[in-house]
Amino acid sequence: MKLRTKLILVFSSLLVLHTALNTAFVLLFYSERLRRTEEEILTGTWETVKGSLEALKRDMLNALALLNSHLETPSPTLPRLASLICATTPADRVVLLDQGGRILVDHYSYRIREPFALPSLSLSSFRFPRALYLLAPVHGRPSLLLVAGSPYHTPAGSGHALLFTLVDEDRLLAWNPSRDTRVALSTPDHILASQTPRFTPPLDAAFREIRIGNHPFLAYTRLLSGEVPEGLYLITLRSALPGKIDLRTIGLTILALFLLTLLISAALAAGSTTHFLSPLQRLLAWLPHAQEHPLPPLSSRDEIGLIAHQASHIVKTLLEEERIIREQYREIARLTSYNRQIVSSLRAGIVVARPDGTIEFCNTYFADMLGTSPPHILGRLATPLISASFHLPTPVEDLDLSRPTTLERVRLASSERVFTLKIQPFESADRKGGEPKALLVFEEVTELEALWKTLLISERISALGALSAGLAHEINNPLGAISSHLAYLLSVEDDPERRESLLWIEKEITRIGNLVKTILSHARGRTEGPCDVDRTLRDTIGLLSPQARQKRIALSYTSTGPLPSALISEAELKQVALNILKNAMESIGEGGSIQVEARSVDDGLVIAFHDTGPGFPEPSEAHLFDPLFTTKAEGTGLGMTITHHIIQRAGGRIAVRNRTPSGATVEVRLRAAGSTHR
Incomplete structure (x- = not known):
């Protein structure tokens, strides 16, 4: 928002605020004055009606005294006397009772259109002249009666005289003929007499605005008498509509004046701010073109003109510094991008x-x-x-x-x-x-470490293979001589026990020969294939099942889909499986499980051996395939080395890892028959 607009808004707001406060004060003062006037009128009407009721009480007592004076004359005519009292006093009904409470005379005035039942009264309340209020059903609805009573004495006897006056709308109209105010008599439950249509009596506050139909009224309510059960209330009402109309008229007039003041104040503020801020406006108009054109001369010599001159100098200095900063920023951004590219490209x-x-x-x-x-x-x-x-x-x-x-x-x-x-x-x-x-x-350094590890194992296996080949050659020579002499002994020996011993020796010599052939085969790097992996694994597991049952080890095998043939000989795969399974069984000891899973993968297959043993110790995990390395007291350290050599020679890979929370997994990956990848 521009400064000129802000100043206009400030000046206009001050004027508007001043006018609004004056308006609010006038409306508040007028509404408060109007409220007090209404309350004074309602209070005055209430006092007037109350005075009329008190005067009615006095008139009734005077009428009772007049009746008693006539009753004391010799031979009074009671019906005629009752008619005279109804005609000349406010009494609407005259009742004369004897000492036993029997009605002697009961006379109605013309205001009583139809007789009403005599309410039950305790005559002991009228041992002396007294006037009180009483509720009784008249004309089919609850009504207010003013009863005056006292004992009377005649030459013929004595009794009680009762005068009844009905306090209805006619009497209220007589006491309050004004059209501006209305009067009502009420109990908490019923309206007894009212100059307005029936409404719910507002007894919770002295002054309160109520609605009768669709018309608003201001009501003033006060307790008139406690002689009636739950109390008798006198309510004065005055229409609130004229006051509301007056307030609305004044409000619209003040609003019109407010809008006129707003327009005038806005025009004055706009003119004054335009004159005072013209140097700053010229400066602002020049700023977008500061690099192209000099600042035009300013005629103002006041404080605003001085500020404009100083601002012009500051802007020129800032423009030069901005140019330098932009060049430095571009260089920093280029170096930052260059460094980020270097860091991101690092492996x-x-x-x-x-x-x-x-x-x-x-x-x-x-x-x-x-x-x-x-x-x-x-x-x-x-x-x-x-x-x-x-x-x-x-x-x-x-x-x-x-x-x-x-x-x-x-x-x-x-x-x-x-x-x-x-x-x-x-x-x-x-x-x-x-x-x-x-x-x-x-x-x-994962690949580098794997490369060094593979190279180290290969060198050790090569050295072991050369040593094994030499040892196999040296063993084969005496083994051949022993086999020749054993054949001769078998041909000439007839004793069964000796022949059985010779046959046992021949069997062990054959096993040694097969072992030597295997060692020579590993040393020469021979491999054959393809191999039916599924059948070979099932045969190997069947071979170890009795031993597993003896140790209470659950040995199972599963395969996912058809498995391709592997580029490895059946004997070598069986030897690999036997080495891994025997190591797992020795690791588990008693109880546990070994699960063998085989599945086909891209260009090969994977065989996973899972066991529930203690797993591989972390320090020894890196040396599992080293020749002569073992963690068992009676181990030779050649089983996993030969296994690794067989898998590597077949173009596969072998990996070990511990499982969470316990156990280990040995994973063998082999090439499928016909594969060209190693």
């Missing part, structure tokens, strides 16, 4: 940590290593994150980000990937004086 995880250990930067490669995104890593503590995501060769408590450190063989917890962690502290120029930070680089 290594990059992490930058603050002095308190929180991560302030990581590249996408590091987030991908943990299976998440950079926003979920930023702000977390580096040490707990590394401890939870990696297996470190040293305790995490020894990890110090404030000094250069290199950790080898850092394994990712969620996979078999291996990294080298390098920590390099540096000082950042983010703050004055620099802030120490730490750069963590995770360089992946």
